[in-house]
Every structure is written in structure tokens, then in C-alpha cells.
Amino acid sequence: MELYELTACQAANALAKKEVTACDLTESIYKRIAAVEDKIKGFITVREKQEALSEAVQVQDSLEKGDKLASLRGIPMTLKDNICTLNLPTTCGSKMLQGYYPPYDAHVTEKLQEAGTILVGKSNMDEFAMGSSTENSSFYPTLNPWNQHYVPGGSSGGSAALVAARETFFALGSDTGGSVRQPASLCGVVGFKPTYGLVSRYGLIAFASSLDQIGTLTRDVRDCAMVLDIIAGHDSRDSTSVPREKENYSRDLEKSSSSFRVGIPRECFGQGVEEDVKKAVKRGIEKCQQIGTVIEEISFPHNEHALPAYYLVATAESSSNLARYDGIQYGFRSKKAENLHDLYRKTREEGFGPEVKRRVMLGTYALSSGYYDAYYLKALKVRTIIRKDFEKIFEDHDFVIMPTSPTVAFAMGEKVDDPLTMYLNDIFTVPANLAGLPAISIPCGFSRGLPVGLQVVGRPFDEKRLLQFSYKLESLLQVKDIKPDIAEVGQTDIS
Amino acid sequence: MELQTESKIFCSCPNRFGEKPNTNVCPVCLGLPGSLPVFNKNALELAVKAALALNCQVAYYSKFDRKNYFYPDLPKAYQISQYDYPLAKEGFLDLLKDGHVIRRVIIERLHLEEDAGKLMHDHEKACSYVDFNRCGVPLMEIVTAPDMRSPQEAQLFLESLRRILLYTATSDCKMEEGSLRCDANISLRQHGEKLLGEKVEIKNMNSFRAAFKGLEYEINRQAEILQRNGTISQETRRWDESQGKTYEMRSKEKEHDYRYFPEPDLPPLVLNEAMLARIKKQLPELPVQRASRFIEELGLRPYQAEILISSPALANFFEDTLQHFSEPQIVCNWLLGDILRLLKETGQEIEEVAFTPQYLAELLAVLEKGDISGRSAKEVLEESFKYGSNPRRIIEEKGLAQIDDERELSEAVSQVLIGNPGAVEDYRGGNKKALTFLVGMVMKQTKGQANPKIVMNLLRSELDGEN
Known part of the structure; x- marks a missing residue:
């Protein structure tokens, strides 16, 4: 087994046990990038290998001195290219910012650096995070690791594809209307959007400020919790960052408390949702029932208005931001x-x-x-009505489960000339942004060899329980270790 | 008005004037991608203070909005301002003349916003430069109702406003540095009409004098049009100081659509009773209250009080002097006379000179005791004002102390009488004016140090006694 195949947590454990070094991990990632990146095109910028390695050497030194402050020390990772980095260009996937070096690091960049993770590059995205397929990148589209004729979703398509293709241990994305969860769903990885205000937006190049939130793309829920431990927390440079006591999300992850009540909005299983998607999500819901979760069908009456409201708020704010x-x-x-x-x-x-x-x-x-x-x-x-709908639902439910996306990955070019159909991809993800709620997409099955994602939405700042629940669900679903088979360079495609 | 905070309104760059271009900036005030504003609470304190001093209702809830417009001096392409929920509303400012309120001007609203940068045009090289240092300097905008009836009242309003802001130390109001700017709207109506005519906005009036002249020009321009049965259209005009004229900038149709919407990067401003009460307590005595105290308790005349309170520093100087010399009328006379003259000559403000209230009090005490003459006192004042030295030391050094010694003076008197037999004749012949001449001669003999009262008595007894 190659090192790049490990989850971030497994890699961190191997480091702690001195079975591997940070340099080994970094070398392994660069080897994987060299082997498959031509097929995926998930990066806009790959950092100079020597630079990343010399950082790995430093981190290794501090590891050997017994510095075990952060659990992801020495783990290579990737940032979406709308997150400011002092030493690497930050383009937002746009020709408009090609070659732009910000004079400062984003809050999350600082946090990940302090935690000793090793930045290997900046990932591809739809231009200014506007899109659901990464085909709107000014540079080139990213390809879905499960089938390179298909899109990886978007706008954090680069981040999702890189995690799925094992070219990075984890990545950050940004989620304005589903831009972390939808590509996670289409690429078969875990995508998490925290509560608005949990992670500082300082240094995240704005698309729609009242909806943007930095999120994680990881191989599994444990990795998600570990990354969140690093990036969550109050930052005085972002006035919408909420001051509250810091929680530890990865501790007691497996200790899911008593049984939960989960609402299933009937509107999310109607027309426009692929049958295989419905089936895979319903299978996930049945798994929940097996462990004593109470499942109730609920109504989410104003769901149909969420998408138009989202496209008005988001475009209005972006017209000012851009x-x-x-x-x-x-x-x-x-x-x-x-x-x-x-x-x-x-x-x-x-x-x-x-x-x-x-x-x-x-x-x-x-x-x-x-x-x-x-x-x-x-x-x-x-927006206020949607928020109130959720408040009402959360009065007697802990979580809401629905599909992340109504479809699995679609073919390259299929929807690029039809913006309205493209916008419909976000139908189940935008409500969480409008209401500022935490929401996660976890792989729950496959359709025609392409991954399906199941979305769990929680109460504001209820990340701890949301992740505990998702962790349990993930283990019941038993799909997380199925990985895409990407022909490496030099290998012949046999199909 | 620029608020005199330590740092800018949405970042920690210092709020300073006169730095090298583009040195006092950071990612936030440069509007770099990814940067976010953080509101400076100190700007809120100062604005609330000013609002309370202007008798405004301070809002418990207000919020920031984006005013979108594209201009090279505005790096984010929007200005963070307050639109539908301003910080304060419904205040007023009374205009005073000779101690009477001649007009109450209603303050419709007061809100916070950020300043933009500054463009500089090099016409020779045909290029323009932009300096972003001023970006993010905190501004307070005040809008009045259409209550002023003449350019005089507008100027009086500006002066009164400036005074209040100086008193509350909320803005330094230096028009030459742009920390106080004004746009004026003007509309005419026929005698007897209730409704105001179309309004015209005048921009670019950079001094009180310019505001006065701009308005005066605009009244004449509009009156002429109306008299020819023409119509005034709503527009924005620009005052050209060198030409002494206003020029059309843009018509109503071409007004910007600012596309205001709530600023998503900043939470609303929520104030509580306790905070307002605390700021209210910090409010100093305001100019109008101070003037009436000067009139009622210290017996000054209204016009004197008005001049004294025109700057808080001058009024403070007056009151500090009274601590050591408690004759308000005398202190006031000296301040409004010689001291204001000296300030005008040197182009200084009272707070900038080394001359202190203690010095003035000492000088006046010496004068009152009759130790120096009035003329010497003026000389000492000029000296002390110029070099900031102690008046007693000047009196000693210059030997200006008055000669009261009768024996010493008798000698000078005898010499003058001997030397001016003609004048003595005249006096005895009934020309009483000759006495003034003789006193003058004694003063000259003693280099002005003689106590003129004693000299007068000595001369009389000499001249009349021999009679």
C-alpha cells in the first residue's frame, strides 16, 4: 500500500509511531501528483517540491522534539485557489487574478501552517466560485477521478477531485451554495460546510459574503473533524466570526450519545431527483433506523423558493464584491x-x-x-422564512437528511450552455447557506459507477453532534474505502 | 466631518494627515481581495458624542450599508456607509446672534461612513496619481432640514457646528485639511409660497467663505432664471473658487444609482442605555451654555461671550486666567483686544502660543496695583506673548516698573517746569491743556516709568500752589 492511500488520520498515526516521516508523506504525495495529475487537473498551482520538502524536514524536527501540539502536523494538504496564500499565487480560477500574489495569508492558511500541515498546492475551481462543475475555471476543467468524461462538481471541484484521487490528504474549499458538498458528493468524498461564523473568512476572496463559508474536503468524517479542530475558532479580523468557546471535534467522535430524531423532507425525493440517488440516500436512512435513530417524514414547505432567493442574494453581493x-x-x-x-x-x-x-x-x-x-x-x-422553517424543524429534530445533489456527476459539457439546469444542481445545498447551518455530505452509494452523496444538516454550531452522528452513519454505510481507479501515467487504458 | 480617532474606521492603520502617499495603508483599506472590515468602536463613541451634543435621538439599532459606485479613489468600488438606519436622527442646532436664537436648524440625520482616497492630476504629464492614505478615515455625515434662509445663516450654521465638534473633541474641523467638508442644497420660492422650488446641490466648497460665496452666487443665478420665467432643474453643480461661479456637474437623470444594500461583512450596531448614559456624562459644557453662563454669572456682554466661546481654547484661556485674577471684564477686554490682535498678526491659535493664563493674570495684577503703566503693560504683553517669558521678569529686565516715589518725581517735575516756561505761562493763563503737555514731558523725562497720577498731582500743586 502506498502512503498517499492513507487517510490523514492514519498518516498522522504512522508519523506519531515513527513508522514514516513527514518527508516520506510529502514524497509520496508528489509521486502521486506526478502519476495522475494529468488525468485530473485538480491543481492550478503545485508548489515546488523542494519547498514543500524543506518544510517537511522542519516539521519532522519539531515532531522528533516531542512537539505533539497538533495532530495533523506533517500532513500534506491543498487549499482552494480563492484562499489567500502569501507565497503562492491566488487566482480564484480567474484570468482576472492570474499570477496574483496576495500580500498576506488567510486566517485558515495561518492556522494550518501553525498546525504544521504542509501546503502542496492550490486547487482548481469555477471562476470566483461561480459554478457547479469546475468547467468555469479560466484555465481548464478538472476531471472526475471516477470517470474522466464527467465533471467533479463545483465550485471546489479541484479540492474534491484531488482528495478522491489521493493527490492530497485533505483540502479546503469554500461553500456559498453547496460548493464544498456538491463536488464532495460527485467525487465520493466527505465535504463539510460549518455554521456561518465558525471559520473566519479573513483572506477568503469573497463571492457572496453573507453565504460564503470555508469548508473541508476529506477522505472520511474523522479527517473532517481533525481539520475542523485546526481551522474553527473566533478571529477578530472577521466581524462575522462568532466568539464562542473552542470545541474539540475529533475527541469522542465515536461516542455518539443517545438516539437521534431525524427529519426527512418529502419535497427532496420528488421530481428531478435521479432514482438511483433516491435509492442510495434511502439506503442510508434505513441504516440509521437500524441503530435506533427515529426517522420522520417532514415538510420543508418553502424549499422551492430557496434556489431563486439564493441566486438573487448571491448575485447581488457578488456584483458588489467583484x-x-x-x-x-x-x-x-x-x-x-x-x-x-x-x-x-x-x-x-x-x-x-x-x-x-x-x-x-x-x-x-x-x-x-x-x-x-x-x-x-x-x-x-x-431567506428569513427558510431560516424559520429550519428553526421549526429543529424544535423536535436533531438533523435533517436529504440528498446532497439531485444527480450524480454529469458529463463534461452537458450543462455548460444551460445555466438554469446547472443551477438546479444546488437545489438541496443552498438552504443550509441561506440559513447559515452546518451541513455535511458523505458518500452513501453509487449509480453507474459514480458516487452518490447523502447530506446531513444540523442546528447552528451543533458541529460536534453532527460529526458524531455522521461518523456512525459513515461506518454503517461501508462505502468509504471504495476508491476510484485512475490509470497512472504510462499505464495503458484498458476499457 | 472626519472623526479624530487614533486609527481608521475599519482597520488599524493610524488616522493621520500628511503622510507620504500610499504608506499608511493595509490590505483592508486598500480593498485587497479577501480582506474584511472591522469596525473601530472609538469612532462610534465620538459620533455618539457629537450626536448627543447636537440634541439627536441616537438609534439603539443602526447598520452599515454598501454604497456602490466606481471611482478610481475607491478601491473596493463601494463605500461602507449607513443608509436606511443611520446612527442618529432628529436633532437640532440653534443659531445665535447677540445672545438670541435667530434660527433653529433641524438635523435630520447623522451617520458614519469611510472616506475615499485622493486623486492628484498632473496636467503637464497628462497623468493622474492616486493616494489611498485617506481611505478608511472615519467620517460623520450630518444632513440638515431645509431650514436656513440665507448664506449668512448657512455660514453661521457651519461656524456653530464647528464649535460644537471642537468642544466635544470629536473632529478637528480643519477645512484646509479636508476634515470638514460641506455640500449645500439650495432652492428658491416666491414670496408667500409655501412649497420650495427645485433644489440644486453645490459641491466643492472648501471653506466657510466659499460656502457663503457659492450660495450667494447660486441665489442670484436662480433668481435671474426665475425672473425670466425660466425653470430651475434639479441638478448638481460644482463651485469654482477661482471663477467665482458654479458649473453644472450632472443633471438629475444622470444621478448615480448607488444600489445600496446591507453590508454583509459587518454586524448591525446595537447600543444600550448604559453606553449612551456613560457618553452623555462625558459631554463637556457646550458653547451655548457656556456663553449664557459668561453673560449671566460673569456679567459679560453677549457679543463678548460669543467671541470668547468661538473656540474652546479661547474660552478656557479666559476661565483659567480668572482663576488667578478675578476681574472678568478686564480679562475679557485684554483677550478680545490685544491678545486676539497678536494672534491674528502671528497667524496662531491660542492653544499654540507659549503665553499662559498665569502670565496674563500676573500682568493684570501688576497693572491693577499700579506698579506699571498701561502703556508698559502692553509692551510687556507683546514681549511675553512673543517669547513666552514671565511678565515679571520682563518688567524687571526692562526696568519698566512705575516710579511712585514722590521725591524722585518732584525732581523731574521741577526740571520740566524750568525747561518749559512757555507752557507754564499758558497754563497759568487759563489754558488747562498745557497741563497734559507737561505731564507728557515728565513721562518722557522718566522714560515712561513715572506714575502719571502722581505726576499730575505734583504738577498741580506746583503750578496752582504758587498762584
């Missing part, structure tokens, strides 16, 4: 301009892709005077 990219201070600048206004216009014309332009225009329209009340304000009202 207005700063003008080619003056940093990033891409058009070389064809003849005067200042031409420079702004051409820089945006050439720097932004079609989906970004579409959303900026939609958002600008929704905020315009005369339309604000009909669109943006109404969307805010729907």
Missing part, C-alpha cells in the same frame, strides 16, 4: 486599451468569463433602484 477588479492595483490588465475607460472595459471583458459576467449583471439588476424591493428585498424575506 466591482473592484479593474486592472489598476493588481491582477490582469488588458493590453489593448487606449484610454482609462477603455482599460476598465477591456480588462473586464477579457478578464472575466461568461458565467461571472452573467451573475454580475443579474446582481447589478437586482439591486437597481426600482427593482430592489421586488428582487433583493423579497429574497431577504424568503
Whole structure:
């Protein structure tokens, strides 16, 4: 067995037992990258191997001095390319920020560095996190490790594919409307979006500020809890970061308390959801019943309004957040301009892709005077209603289970010209963002050889119990060790 | 108005004027991707203080909004401001003239926002530069109701506002550094009409004087149009100081659509009773209250009180002097006379000079005792003002102490009488003015140090006694 096949937790244990070194792990990851990255294209930037290795040497030294402060010390990892890194370009998957080096590290970058993890690269994404397939990357699409004719989902498609392809032990993504959970579902890995405010957004390049939340992509629930232990916690540089006592999520993970009550919204198993997806999720729900979980069908009455409300709030905020990219201070600048206004216009014309332009225009329209009340304000009202729906459900339920995505991975190019169908992919993930709730996607089965994800949504800041429950469910599902078979370079494809 | 906080409103960069361009910046005030604002609580304290001093209702709930517009000096392409829930509302400011309220101006709202950077244009090289140092400097915007009726009242309003902000130490109000700026809206109506006509906004008036002149110009411009039966259209105009004219900037149709929406990066501002009570307690005595105390308790005339309170430092100087020399009228006369003149000559503010209230009190005490002459006192004041030295030392060094000794003075008197027989004749012949001449001669003889009262008595007894 190769080292890169270990989970982050297993690798950390092997380090602690001195069976391997941080350099061994790093070497193994770089070997895997060399072997399969051409097939996956999950990275935008791969860090210089020598740099990562010299960091691994330092971490190994501190490990040998008995420094066991953080449990993921020495573990190679990847950040989505909208998370600022001082020493690596941060492009947001956009030509607009090609070659941009931020002058500071994001809060999570600092935290992971302090914890001794080793950054190996920055992952591919839909431009400015706008998309559900990673086909909107300005550079190239990422391919699904289970079948390279299919998309990995998005917008954190690079992060999800890299974890699934074992090119990294874990990765961070960002989730505005499902951008961590949906690709996790499509790539067969665990994707977790924490409660809004649990992880600092400082240094996460904004798409829609009131919805954006940094999340984790990991091989399993234990790894998820371990990464969350590092990145969660109050940060005074983000005013929406919530000051509360730090919890330990990985401790007592296996100690799921008494039985839980889980609600299943009947609206999530209707039209538009693939039969195999329904079947796989229902199998997961049956597993829950076997361990004494009370399952109840519930109604989520305003679910149908969540998606339009989401696309109004998100586009409105993005139209404001993206207005700063003008080619003056940093990033891409058009070389064809003849005067200042031409420079702004051409820089945006050439720097932004079609989906970004579409959303900026939609958002600008929704905020315009005369339309604000009909669109943006109404969307805010729907948002409040969705939040109240959840509050009501959580009065007598601990969790809500639904599919993460209505379909498994779709073929490359299949939906790229049909934005509305593409947007429908987010139908089950956006409610958690609108309400700011924690939600996790865990692999629960397969359809036509492609993974299906099951989503568990919890109460605000109830991560501890949500992860305990997910850990138990994951062990019952028994799919987590099934891995994609990617032909390595030099190997012949036999099909 | 810029608030005089230590640091900027949404980051920890110092709030300072006059630094080298683009040195006082960080990822937050540069609006770099991924940066987030953190609200400076100190700006809130100062704004609440100003709001209370302006008799406003401070809101227990207010919030920040994004005002979206694209301009090269605004790196985020939106300004964080407050739109529908401002920090404070419904205040007022009374305009005083000769101790009477001549107008109550309603303050409609007061809100917080961040400043933008500064553009500099090099016309020779045909290029522009941008300095982001000012980005994120805390601003407080005040909007009044259409209550002022003349450019004079507008100027008086600005002066009164400035005074309150100085008193509460919330803004240094230096128009030349841009820490106090104003836009004025003006609309005319026919005599007897109730409704105001279309309003025109004037921008770029960079001094109180400019505001006055801009408004005066605009009244004439609009009146002329109306008299020709023309119509005024709602627009924004720009004051050009060198031309003394306003020019059209943009019409109503071309007004920006700022696409305001709630700032998602900042939580709402929620204040509580205790905080308001604490800030209220810190409020100093305000200018109008101080003026009436000067009038009622110290017997000053209204115009004197108004000048004294025009700057908190001047009023403080006055009251500090009274601690050591308790004659309000005399202290006031000296302050409003010689000291204001000296300040004007040197172009200084009272708080910048080394001359102290103790010095003034000492000088006035010496003068009152008759130890020096009035003229010498003025000389000592100038000296002490200029070099910040102790007046007693100046009197000693210059030998300016008044000669009261009758024996010493009798000698000078006899010499003058002998030397000016003509004047003696005149006096005895009934020309009483000759006495003034003779006193003057004795003063000259004694280099101005003689006590003129004693000299007068000695001369009289000499001249009249021989009669």
C-alpha cells in the first residue's frame, strides 16, 4: 500500500509511531501528483517540491522534539485557489487574478501552517466560485477521478477531485451554495460546510459574503473533524466570526450519545431527483433506523423558493464584491486599451468569463433602484422564512437528511450552455447557506459507477453532534474505502 | 466631518494627515481581495458624542450599508456607509446672534461612513496619481432640514457646528485639511409660497467663505432664471473658487444609482442605555451654555461671550486666567483686544502660543496695583506673548516698573517746569491743556516709568500752589 492511500488520520498515526516521516508523506504525495495529475487537473498551482520538502524536514524536527501540539502536523494538504496564500499565487480560477500574489495569508492558511500541515498546492475551481462543475475555471476543467468524461462538481471541484484521487490528504474549499458538498458528493468524498461564523473568512476572496463559508474536503468524517479542530475558532479580523468557546471535534467522535430524531423532507425525493440517488440516500436512512435513530417524514414547505432567493442574494453581493477588479492595483490588465475607460472595459471583458459576467449583471439588476424591493428585498424575506422553517424543524429534530445533489456527476459539457439546469444542481445545498447551518455530505452509494452523496444538516454550531452522528452513519454505510481507479501515467487504458 | 480617532474606521492603520502617499495603508483599506472590515468602536463613541451634543435621538439599532459606485479613489468600488438606519436622527442646532436664537436648524440625520482616497492630476504629464492614505478615515455625515434662509445663516450654521465638534473633541474641523467638508442644497420660492422650488446641490466648497460665496452666487443665478420665467432643474453643480461661479456637474437623470444594500461583512450596531448614559456624562459644557453662563454669572456682554466661546481654547484661556485674577471684564477686554490682535498678526491659535493664563493674570495684577503703566503693560504683553517669558521678569529686565516715589518725581517735575516756561505761562493763563503737555514731558523725562497720577498731582500743586 502506498502512503498517499492513507487517510490523514492514519498518516498522522504512522508519523506519531515513527513508522514514516513527514518527508516520506510529502514524497509520496508528489509521486502521486506526478502519476495522475494529468488525468485530473485538480491543481492550478503545485508548489515546488523542494519547498514543500524543506518544510517537511522542519516539521519532522519539531515532531522528533516531542512537539505533539497538533495532530495533523506533517500532513500534506491543498487549499482552494480563492484562499489567500502569501507565497503562492491566488487566482480564484480567474484570468482576472492570474499570477496574483496576495500580500498576506488567510486566517485558515495561518492556522494550518501553525498546525504544521504542509501546503502542496492550490486547487482548481469555477471562476470566483461561480459554478457547479469546475468547467468555469479560466484555465481548464478538472476531471472526475471516477470517470474522466464527467465533471467533479463545483465550485471546489479541484479540492474534491484531488482528495478522491489521493493527490492530497485533505483540502479546503469554500461553500456559498453547496460548493464544498456538491463536488464532495460527485467525487465520493466527505465535504463539510460549518455554521456561518465558525471559520473566519479573513483572506477568503469573497463571492457572496453573507453565504460564503470555508469548508473541508476529506477522505472520511474523522479527517473532517481533525481539520475542523485546526481551522474553527473566533478571529477578530472577521466581524462575522462568532466568539464562542473552542470545541474539540475529533475527541469522542465515536461516542455518539443517545438516539437521534431525524427529519426527512418529502419535497427532496420528488421530481428531478435521479432514482438511483433516491435509492442510495434511502439506503442510508434505513441504516440509521437500524441503530435506533427515529426517522420522520417532514415538510420543508418553502424549499422551492430557496434556489431563486439564493441566486438573487448571491448575485447581488457578488456584483458588489467583484466591482473592484479593474486592472489598476493588481491582477490582469488588458493590453489593448487606449484610454482609462477603455482599460476598465477591456480588462473586464477579457478578464472575466461568461458565467461571472452573467451573475454580475443579474446582481447589478437586482439591486437597481426600482427593482430592489421586488428582487433583493423579497429574497431577504424568503431567506428569513427558510431560516424559520429550519428553526421549526429543529424544535423536535436533531438533523435533517436529504440528498446532497439531485444527480450524480454529469458529463463534461452537458450543462455548460444551460445555466438554469446547472443551477438546479444546488437545489438541496443552498438552504443550509441561506440559513447559515452546518451541513455535511458523505458518500452513501453509487449509480453507474459514480458516487452518490447523502447530506446531513444540523442546528447552528451543533458541529460536534453532527460529526458524531455522521461518523456512525459513515461506518454503517461501508462505502468509504471504495476508491476510484485512475490509470497512472504510462499505464495503458484498458476499457 | 472626519472623526479624530487614533486609527481608521475599519482597520488599524493610524488616522493621520500628511503622510507620504500610499504608506499608511493595509490590505483592508486598500480593498485587497479577501480582506474584511472591522469596525473601530472609538469612532462610534465620538459620533455618539457629537450626536448627543447636537440634541439627536441616537438609534439603539443602526447598520452599515454598501454604497456602490466606481471611482478610481475607491478601491473596493463601494463605500461602507449607513443608509436606511443611520446612527442618529432628529436633532437640532440653534443659531445665535447677540445672545438670541435667530434660527433653529433641524438635523435630520447623522451617520458614519469611510472616506475615499485622493486623486492628484498632473496636467503637464497628462497623468493622474492616486493616494489611498485617506481611505478608511472615519467620517460623520450630518444632513440638515431645509431650514436656513440665507448664506449668512448657512455660514453661521457651519461656524456653530464647528464649535460644537471642537468642544466635544470629536473632529478637528480643519477645512484646509479636508476634515470638514460641506455640500449645500439650495432652492428658491416666491414670496408667500409655501412649497420650495427645485433644489440644486453645490459641491466643492472648501471653506466657510466659499460656502457663503457659492450660495450667494447660486441665489442670484436662480433668481435671474426665475425672473425670466425660466425653470430651475434639479441638478448638481460644482463651485469654482477661482471663477467665482458654479458649473453644472450632472443633471438629475444622470444621478448615480448607488444600489445600496446591507453590508454583509459587518454586524448591525446595537447600543444600550448604559453606553449612551456613560457618553452623555462625558459631554463637556457646550458653547451655548457656556456663553449664557459668561453673560449671566460673569456679567459679560453677549457679543463678548460669543467671541470668547468661538473656540474652546479661547474660552478656557479666559476661565483659567480668572482663576488667578478675578476681574472678568478686564480679562475679557485684554483677550478680545490685544491678545486676539497678536494672534491674528502671528497667524496662531491660542492653544499654540507659549503665553499662559498665569502670565496674563500676573500682568493684570501688576497693572491693577499700579506698579506699571498701561502703556508698559502692553509692551510687556507683546514681549511675553512673543517669547513666552514671565511678565515679571520682563518688567524687571526692562526696568519698566512705575516710579511712585514722590521725591524722585518732584525732581523731574521741577526740571520740566524750568525747561518749559512757555507752557507754564499758558497754563497759568487759563489754558488747562498745557497741563497734559507737561505731564507728557515728565513721562518722557522718566522714560515712561513715572506714575502719571502722581505726576499730575505734583504738577498741580506746583503750578496752582504758587498762584
